[in-house]
Amino acid sequence: MLTQQMLQQKKLLLCWAVIQFSLLLLLQQAFAGWVIAIFALLLLYRLLSVFQAKAPVSLKLVNLLAGIIAITFFLQLRQAGVLHFMLQILLLAATARLLALRHLYEARQLVWVHYFLIACCFILHQDMLIALLIFLVFAANLYSHYRLFSPSVHQVNWPQTGRSLLIILPLWLVMFLLFPRLPPFWQIPNANIASTGLSDTLDPGSIEQLVQDDSLAFRVEFDGALPPRQQLYWRARLYEDFDGRRWQVTTLRQNANRQRAANDAAASKDSSLSYRIIAEASQQTGLFALATPVTSSSNVFISPGGLLSSSKPVSQRLSYQVSGSLIPVMLVSEQEQLLNLRTAPGNPQTRQFAYQLKQQYPQNHALVQALAEHFRQQAFYYSLTPPPLGSNSIDAFLFDSRTGFCSHYASASAVILRHAGIAARVVGGYQGGNWHPQQGYLAVRQREAHAWVEYLDNGVWQPFDPTAAVAPERILNSLDSALPEDQRALLDPGWRQLALLQNVRQQLMHLDYYWSVWVLGFNENSQQQLWRNLYRHLPAIAYAVAALFSIIIVVLLYYRLTRSSTDNTPEATKQLYRYLGKVLASKPPSLSVSAFLLQYASHYPAHNVCLKQLIALYELALYKEDVVALKQLKQYLQCHKAELGRLRRAIKNT
Amino acid sequence: MPNLTLKQRLYQRYWRLISRYLDKRQPAADKVTLVQKLIFILPTRYGWWFVLLIALLYLLGTNYQNNLILLLCYLLLSMFLVSIVLVYQNMSGLTLQCRHAAEGFAGTKTAVAVNLSRDKQHFMLSMHFVQPYNTRHKDTEQNETVLLSQPATTASLDLCGAKRGKYALPRIKITSQYPFGLWRAWSYVALVQYHWVYPSPDTDKPAVNFSSDAASQQAKTDAGETLAPYRAGDSVRHMVWKRLARDPANPVVRQQHFLAQAEPSWVVVPALSGDALERALRYACQQLLQLEQSGSSYGLKLPALTLPQAKGPQHLQRCLQELALC
Numbered sequence: 001m002l003t004q005q006m007l008q009q010k011k012l013l014l015c016w017a018v019i020q021f022s023l024l025l026l027l028q029q030a031f032a033g034w035v036i037a038i039f040a041l042l043l044l045y046r047l048l049s050v051f052q053a054k055a056p057v058s059l060k061l062v063n064l065l066a067g068i069i070a071i072t073f074f075l076q077l078r079q080a081g082v083l084h085f086m087l088q089i090l091l092l093a094a095t096a097r098l099l100a101l102r103h104l105y106e107a108r109q110l111v112w113v114h115y116f117l118i119a120c121c122f123i124l125h126q127d128m129l130i131a132l133l134i135f136l137v138f139a140a141n142l143y144s145h146y147r148l149f150s151p152s153v154h155q156v157n158w159p160q161t162g163r164s165l166l167i168i169l170p171l172w173l174v175m176f177l178l179f180p181r182l183p184p185f186w187q188i189p190n191a192n193i194a195s196t197g198l199s200d201t202l203d204p205g206s207i208e209q210l211v212q213d214d215s216l217a218f219r220v221e222f223d224g225a226l227p228p229r230q231q232l233y234w235r236a237r238l239y240e241d242f243d244g245r246r247w248q249v250t251t252l253r254q255n256a257n258r259q260r261a262a263n264d265a266a267a268s269k270d271s272s273l274s275y276r277i278i279a280e281a282s283q284q285t286g287l288f289a290l291a292t293p294v295t296s297s298s299n300v301f302i303s304p305g306g307l308l309s310s311s312k313p314v315s316q317r318l319s320y321q322v323s324g325s326l327i328p329v330m331l332v333s334e335q336e337q338l339l340n341l342r343t344a345p346g347n348p349q350t351r352q353f354a355y356q357l358k359q360q361y362p363q364n365h366a367l368v369q370a371l372a373e374h375f376r377q378q379a380f381y382y383s384l385t386p387p388p389l390g391s392n393s394i395d396a397f398l399f400d401s402r403t404g405f406c407s408h409y410a411s412a413s414a415v416i417l418r419h420a421g422i423a424a425r426v427v428g429g430y431q432g433g434n435w436h437p438q439q440g441y442l443a444v445r446q447r448e449a450h451a452w453v454e455y456l457d458n459g460v461w462q463p464f465d466p467t468a469a470v471a472p473e474r475i476l477n478s479l480d481s482a483l484p485e486d487q488r489a490l491l492d493p494g495w496r497q498l499a500l501l502q503n504v505r506q507q508l509m510h511l512d513y514y515w516s517v518w519v520l521g522f523n524e525n526s527q528q529q530l531w532r533n534l535y536r537h538l539p540a541i542a543y544a545v546a547a548l549f550s551i552i553i554v555v556l557l558y559y560r561l562t563r564s565s566t567d568n569t570p571e572a573t574k575q576l577y578r579y580l581g582k583v584l585a586s587k588p589p590s591l592s593v594s595a596f597l598l599q600y601a602s603h604y605p606a607h608n609v610c611l612k613q614l615i616a617l618y619e620l621a622l623y624k625e626d627v628v629a630l631k632q633l634k635q636y637l638q639c640h641k642a643e644l645g646r647l648r649r650a651i652k653n654t
Numbered sequence: 655m656p657n658l659t660l661k662q663r664l665y666q667r668y669w670r671l672i673s674r675y676l677d678k679r680q681p682a683a684d685k686v687t688l689v690q691k692l693i694f695i696l697p698t699r700y701g702w703w704f705v706l707l708i709a710l711l712y713l714l715g716t717n718y719q720n721n722l723i724l725l726l727c728y729l730l731l732s733m734f735l736v737s738i739v740l741v742y743q744n745m746s747g748l749t750l751q752c753r754h755a756a757e758g759f760a761g762t763k764t765a766v767a768v769n770l771s772r773d774k775q776h777f778m779l780s781m782h783f784v785q786p787y788n789t790r791h792k793d794t795e796q797n798e799t800v801l802l803s804q805p806a807t808t809a810s811l812d813l814c815g816a817k818r819g820k821y822a823l824p825r826i827k828i829t830s831q832y833p834f835g836l837w838r839a840w841s842y843v844a845l846v847q848y849h850w851v852y853p854s855p856d857t858d859k860p861a862v863n864f865s866s867d868a869a870s871q872q873a874k875t876d877a878g879e880t881l882a883p884y885r886a887g888d889s890v891r892h893m894v895w896k897r898l899a900r901d902p903a904n905p906v907v908r909q910q911h912f913l914a915q916a917e918p919s920w921v922v923v924p925a926l927s928g929d930a931l932e933r934a935l936r937y938a939c940q941q942l943l944q945l946e947q948s949g950s951s952y953g954l955k956l957p958a959l960t961l962p963q964a965k966g967p968q969h970l971q972r973c974l975q976e977l978a979l980c
Contacts, residue, residue: 122722149835151803
């Protein structure tokens with residue numbers, strides 16, 4: 001049977017096994033460890049049986065096995081989530097099919113499910129390189145699809161494939177650009193994956209861990225000029241609850257985040273600054289904005305604290321537009337002020353210090369200035385590896401170790417301010433970023449994570465960054481410049497320090513940027529824009545297409561005409577002219593080609609044999625229309641190219 | 655009419671309609687090249703599944719607002735559309751020709767050689783003769799489909815002949831799903847050629863010693879006559895009236911064995927009709943084949959026609975054709 005032959009081909013089975021392995025790797029985020037182990041075992045068994053040319057497992061056994069595994073998956077449904085459960089079941093179906101593959105129609109079902117699973121990989125991955133990998137897996141699946149419907153011993157017809165690609169690619173792009181886009185039809189389950197970025201609690205050590213992560217947090221394009229670096233404080237979290245050691249986002253705020261800020265004041269505020277942010281997937285709802293955002297695109301909203309959030313966790317790259325100003329955030333309510341005056345027990349020295357400051361500087365602004373001066377004057381150190389602190393962590397930091405990272409300084413400053421009777425809170429976010437002038441975007445990575453303080457002064461939350469007092473380079477330059485040499489190595493482990501690789505990485509990041517702007521960020525708005533542009537330039541486009549068509553037609557006609565006119569000269573003569581064109585150019589029309597060459601044969605005895613042979617073959621090919629002679633003539637001309645060249649030069653020199 | 659299932663009857667009705675349309679579109683020709691006019695293309699069942707896949711991916715991509723899934727969806731869609739052209743290209747330009755008339759005995763399968771052009775490569779062509787009227791006879795099943803996975807110059811197709819006679823070659827159905835199995839291109843090709851169905855040789859009775867086994871069951875009369883049940887077309891003169899009186903439900907006739915009277919080199923078919931004629935023809939066919947095999951020259955005497963004595967395959971063919979037309 002044809003089908004049996006086809007399915008026993010090792011190549012095809014291997015191809016499917018490799019596809020499933022790569023699907024497993026691509027989807028591993030969605031699977032628990034034991035799920036991956038089960039799939040890996042099944043696939044390994046299949047690979048082994050392919051290499052040992054064993055018969056496929058019986059259908060009953062596979063069904064039993066798949067049933068049991070499916071039930072265990074179902075029992076874990078709550079833990080895994082609906083989306084992951086669906087992915088698990090689909091992959092299980094594909095693997096089980098592969099284990100008991102016997103018929104051609106089963107193989108077709110397998111290919112179908114593979115297509116679907118490959119598409120599902122894009123829910124979890126959108127990086128350019130991984131997307132390329134997924135498209136490679138797709139190509140492998142397409143090849144196996146082709147093999148199912150083509151003769152069992154068959155080479156791919158590359159010219160035809162190339163021609164079809166020439167049609168498919170433009171069609172594909174046009175569809176992607178012009179096919180109508182719709183809003184989501186219904187709410188869909190999301191992947192539950194560990195979130196990245198800032199968390200809802202701020203430990204003394206949490207930011208130190210975050211800055212060692214070199215991955216991208218978000219990118220920003222500014223509509224106007226880039227604001228000065230000292231003002232690039234990307235606010236993401238407000239930490240307002242302090243328990244003596246750690247800061248937390250207050251539960252009130254977490255609930256309030258659901259509500260949108262009242263938009264009435266928006267009109268009066270100036271929105272001089274406009275920018276677009278492309279946030280990486282973080283699995284969190286919190287997003288980023290500078291100082292006071294006023295309006296935003298519809299996919300995100302502004303919550304009362306001046307923070308941006310999306311309605312559901314950001315599971316894939318999200319692009320949004322914000323306009324706002326660089327003036328500090330206003331106080332929202334009395335309650336907010338009270339919330340930020342609460343102090344925690346402990347840290348007696350700090351309390352003492354705060355009272356002293358308060359007596360010296362009754363003005364809020366002056367007190368903060370003095371605090372900054374204190375950090376600047378005294379021997380405080382900025383370090384990625386601060387020593388561990390005791391139970392009264394603020395006391396231990398301020399009066400003992402005096403070495404800390406931005407979170408230590410922010411936390412200590414906020415506590416001092418609260419003890420001094422000034423409402424203050426810690427803000428988590430990112431500071432600065434890497435500006436790429438050619439591409440025109442600011443790349444903010446996790447290592448730019450930062451914490452600073454906001455204190456209330458005349459109903460306005462004034463920002464205060466104690467780190468700027470201790471290590472001004474951190475703010476003006478980058479983290480690297482603020483750290484001593486040995487700690488910088490912590491940020492750049494091993495290979496990242498190589499300049500070449502660094503460069504390649506940079507280029508890839510730029511490519512990835514264009515990828516996310518043009519491919520991932522393409523939405524209804526861009527499509528409408530495109531339609532409008534098309535419509536506006538319709539006559540121009542029509543002329544261009546018409547011109548292109550007429551050029552093609554003219555070229556085709558010309559080609560046809562020249563071909564038909566030269567078709568009269570026989571192939572043998574054409575061949576001779578290709579090699580001896582210059583010699584034959586001086587041939588008088590009265591002489592035949594062979595007679596002309598015969599003259600040279602007698603004139604140049606060195607080439608006599610060669611030319612005689614050539615003439616003999618030529619005459620055979622021309623007058624006897626001998627196909628073999630024509631072939632020989634071609635070969636002969638090819639082999640004696642060098643000799644003919646010498647003859648040509650000899651004739652030219654005389 | 656023998657009992658046909660509803661499906662078969664509907665198919666017959668459908669085929670009658672279709673062939674009326676096809677006769678106008680493509681009248682039988684000596685040599686047929688598949689061009690746009692003759693090729694029909696519709697999605698296969700797998701193609702419909704593929705459409706479902708595309709729709710699902712569109713939903714998935716739209717709901718997740720995921721451009722990459724949409725990108726994949728459009729890639730599949732454009733591939734789906736382009737494969738219409740590919741499946742057409744694979745079929746178009748194929749030239750079919752049937753050089754020799756097909757001949758075979760009734761009730762057996764005949765292999766008909768169809769010549770294919772090979773100016774272009776065609777893959778995975780499956781061909782068979784369409785004979786929906788065959789379902790009238792329960793013993794003949796559908797013609798088997800021949801799959802040509804590689805380019806070939808000839809295809810040998812099975813053709814069933816149920817009743818003797820001279821028929822026009824039925825339409826050939828050529829289908830192909832290459833390269834992705836998403837679309838099926840097919841064509842019904844009618845070629846001007848004949849299909850001879852000769853009476854099947856009567857192998858039950860030996861040519862000369864006919865009576866040995868038949869005699870044991872049936873009452874034997876003298877002078878080379880046996881009794882046989884009456885069949886339509888038997889002469890009433892041969893009826894055994896005595897037995898009819900005894901058992902009116904089962905009339906019996908005296909049967910003559912024609913070879914006994916005829917010269918060995920003449921095959922004679924007496925003027926009969928109905929089943930009796932068929933029997934005589936089958937018997938004559940058997941005799942002709944045996945005579946040709948033995949190498950002697952022989953002639954054929956039909957009620958309306960006499961073929962002079964001769965030998966050789968051409969003579970045999972001529973004789974068999976006359977039997978088929980008788």
